Amino acid sequence: MGMIDRLLGLPLGRGANVLRETIEVFRENTEAGALRDHEGRAAALAQFAAEFTPRRTGFDSVIDGLNRLPRPLLALGTIGLFVSAMVSPAWFATRMEALAAVPEALWWLMGAVISFYFGARHQWQGQAFQRDLAASALRLGLQARDAAGEDAAGEDATPNPALEAWQRQRR
Structure with a gap:
């Protein structure tokens, strides 16, 4: 059997695949094409996911923390002004005089x-x-x-x- 295969030019292990490989020259292997399409779509989705996934760094966390501070500081500062006016009216009056000197602009x-x-x-x-x-x-x-x-x-x-x-x- 090996001698006939060698005379015809067919390798022993690939004899069954010759017909399929010849057809694939003219027509795409549907299963392989579907696998390539799937891999291409998966790669595109992975690229989109990587592009739109937020990357949180330490800097982002610090900035988010700073963005949460103004309102509590304003509220607590206002309450602190009332407390300081009751505790030390002279100190409070001095500070309010300084605020009165701030230009209107x-x-x-x-x-x-x-x-x-x-x-x-x-x-x-x-x-x-x-x-x-x-x-x-x-x-x-x-x-x-x-x-x-x-x-x-x-x-x-x-x-x-x-x-x-x-x-x-x-x-």
Whole structure:
């Protein structure tokens, strides 16, 4: 058997694959093509996931912590002013006189900075709330539609004139 294979030029181990390899020159192997497509899509999804996955570093954590400080510091500072006015009125009066010497333009600037900070935060929180409301309403609407569909399947909730006419003819 080995001598015939050598005379015909067919290697012994590959004799069964010659026909398949010849056909694959003209037509793609469907299974191999599907595997290549799957691997390509998996690689694309992995690239997208890597691109949009947030990378949290120590710097990000520090900045997030700093972003959470202004409101508590403003609230506690205001309470501290009231306490200091009661504990040491002379010290408090001196500080308030110093604040009275601050130019009006600087007060406007400080007001703008604080307004923009809290205004932007308020807007972002409001939009997040609206998105959550819309998602909840959609979820409730889908649940109600599903429940109505089950009721309609159990009993004829909506009349069908053609069906009623046919049933009258059959009686």
